[in-house]
Amino acid sequence: MVPGCTTARHDVYAAQCPCRDVLDLLANKWSALAIGAMEAGPQRFGALRRRLEGVSPKVLTNTLRRLEEKGFVDRTIFPAVPxxxxxxxxxxxxxxxxxxxxxxxWVETHLGEISGAQET
Structure with a gap:
């Protein structure tokens, strides 16, 4: 049995399954947007912050740390000044x-329908 899961395999619907932590991270808007911004290649913090309009430095830092901790992102430090x-x-x-x-x-394509549903 997988620790925290109710079966021999992972089950995201099980309350204690570690899958939920990963789902929570990936379903977060800043994580999804940061991953999308890095699809074009490596990005510096400032470039990511400009691309992700509205994100605070603290939230972006925490998001990048969590993505790095889970193995989705690599952080490379280049010895330069600064x-x-x-x-x-x-x-x-x-x-x-x-x-x-x-x-x-999908969200961009269907936003009109979603907005219309909210108005009714």
Whole structure:
């Protein structure tokens, strides 16, 4: 049995399954947007912050740390003055970028319908 799960395999519907932590991270808007922003290649913190309009430095820092901790992002420090830090998707991060991109596309495509439903 998998620790925290009710069966021999992971079950995101099980209350204690560790899958839920990963789902929570990936379903977070800033995580989904940061992963999308890094699809084009490594990004510096400032570039990510400009691309993700409305994110605070603290929230972006926490998001990038969580993504790095779970193996979706690599953080590389270049010894320069001033310090140069880049964030890039790992293979795992690239593998989740496509489904998250499809979700972002779906939202943009259907926003009119969603907004219309709220008005009724």
């Amino acid at each position: 310090l140069h830090v880049e964030y890039a998707l790992t293979d795992l991060g690239r593998s989740v970028a496509q489904p998250l991109g499809q979700l972002r596309d």
